[in-house]
Amino acid sequence: MKRGVRIAASLAGLAIAMIAAATAPQDGTDIAAPFLVRGVEGDVLTTRLLTTRLDGIELADALEQDAYSSPRIDTEGQWLVVHLTVQTRQSTEGLSAARLLLDGREYGNYIGADDDLARIQNGPGIATSGTLVFELPADALRGAGAGHAELRLQTQVAPTLDDVPTYTLDLRGAHRSAEFRIPRPRVVEPLT
Amino acid sequence: MTGRPRIAAGARRHLLAGGVAVASGGMLASLLFFEPFLPGAPAATPVHRVARGDTAEVEGSGFRIGAAGFFTAESDQPVDVPAGYAVLGVLVPITPGSSASPDPGSCDIVLVAPGGPGGVDREWTSEVDPGQYDYGTTRGTRSICQFGDDGEKVTYEGVFLVPDDVYAAASLEIRFTSPKSDGYARSVYRFALPADPVG
Numbered sequence: 001m002k003r004g005v006r007i008a009a010s011l012a013g014l015a016i017a018m019i020a021a022a023t024a025p026q027d028g029t030d031i032a033a034p035f036l037v038r039g040v041e042g043d044v045l046t047t048r049l050l051t052t053r054l055d056g057i058e059l060a061d062a063l064e065q066d067a068y069s070s071p072r073i074d075t076e077g078q079w080l081v082v083h084l085t086v087q088t089r090q091s092t093e094g095l096s097a098a099r100l101l102l103d104g105r106e107y108g109n110y111i112g113a114d115d116d117l118a119r120i121q122n123g124p125g126i127a128t129s130g131t132l133v134f135e136l137p138a139d140a141l142r143g144a145g146a147g148h149a150e151l152r153l154q155t156q157v158a159p160t161l162d163d164v165p166t167y168t169l170d171l172r173g174a175h176r177s178a179e180f181r182i183p184r185p186r187v188v189e190p191l192t
Numbered sequence: 193m194t195g196r197p198r199i200a201a202g203a204r205r206h207l208l209a210g211g212v213a214v215a216s217g218g219m220l221a222s223l224l225f226f227e228p229f230l231p232g233a234p235a236a237t238p239v240h241r242v243a244r245g246d247t248a249e250v251e252g253s254g255f256r257i258g259a260a261g262f263f264t265a266e267s268d269q270p271v272d273v274p275a276g277y278a279v280l281g282v283l284v285p286i287t288p289g290s291s292a293s294p295d296p297g298s299c300d301i302v303l304v305a306p307g308g309p310g311g312v313d314r315e316w317t318s319e320v321d322p323g324q325y326d327y328g329t330t331r332g333t334r335s336i337c338q339f340g341d342d343g344e345k346v347t348y349e350g351v352f353l354v355p356d357d358v359y360a361a362a363s364l365e366i367r368f369t370s371p372k373s374d375g376y377a378r379s380v381y382r383f384a385l386p387a388d389p390v391g
Contacts, residue, residue: 048309048310049309089308089309089314090308090309090312090314090315091308091314091315091316092317121317121320122353123303123314123315123317123352123353123354124307124308124314124315124316125314125354125355125358126277126353126354126355187273187274187277187353188274189274189275189276190276190277190355
């Protein structure tokens with residue numbers, strides 16, 4: 001009897017160990033992954049550092065800006081323009097590490113524009129309306145999974161254990177134009 | 193007669209493992225005990241509170257708030273900001289005394305107020321272009337914190353775009369970094385704002 005109990009206990013322990021090994025995260029990224037706070041166009045999302053609202057999206061073949069050095073920015077692909085209102089909660093924050101996930105690929109926002117939201121330096125409680133732009137390959141919107149994209153407004157390249165405003169974008173319904181002039185960010189009434 | 197050799201043999205067999213267990217256990221216990229005393233993150237810089245109207249003496253120079261203005265779109269002297277915001281201007285005369293250090297280090301000025309996430313203070317830096325809000329800076333003031341040279345008195349003017357309900361809780365914080373000779377030691381002074389701002 002005692003021997004039978006010992007064998008059963010051993011088998012049970014082995015089974016627990018196998019389950020633990022099989023279900024353990026395979027690498028550290030899962031353990032420290034950011035918490036995605038999700039929304040769609042028009043939603044106001046609040047995270048630890050930001051309060052944000054997605055105001056709209058559009059596609060353009062070229063960008064224009066009020067800059068002496070490079071007033072026009074062309075691309076072999078196309079530009080996705082994201083209209084946002086952003087308000088920080090503690091101090092100034094940068095949005096130059098925003099990410100767009102589309103059809104299994106990840107794009108960083110274009111940081112060559114002079115007047116986009118990546119450069120805002122307003123303090124907490126100041127809502128600023130402006131744009132972020134993403135440069136996409138010509139074939140990016142032809143894939144089977146290209147109808148929707150995920151926009152992550154992260155303030156760090158690799159956020160860990162922090163919440164990130166994340167919007168689902170409906171790319172099929174996006175307005176298309178030949179040129180888009182990047183507006184200067186402007187202070188608007190507070191989001192909250 | 194037969195027991196002693198058996199114990200000795202057993203002890204010899206486990207001597208190394210026992211030694212490792214005692215040594216590592218001892219080290220772990222020591223680490224747990226002394227961990228709070230080990231050098232780690234630097235201790236938080238103490239914040240010196242400066243009462244309304246008082247002067248803080250740093251590296252032989254006096255810092256005080258000379259005047260403050262709080263302007264909204266509805267003020268007698270309005271600024272061009274949307275509803276819900278205000279522009280807060282602060283004048284800080286910096287007066288070198290007779291004992292002013294020739295190498296005083298640097299200073300940095302921000303506006304702080306409670307209310308950030310997790311109980312952390314909110315923090316605003318001075319506007320680079322206050323003219324965009326129709327705020328005219330005072331002639332002769334400087335937009336960066338700087339000690340005066342050769343006994344010269346200078347006046348810093350900070351201009352902060354803030355929510356319009358922030359003035360009562362806000363303070364002006366000047367962060368000093370001493371020169372290399374003093375190991376870049378930091379000190380923080382938090383000044384109470386005037387009770388009756390202009391505007």
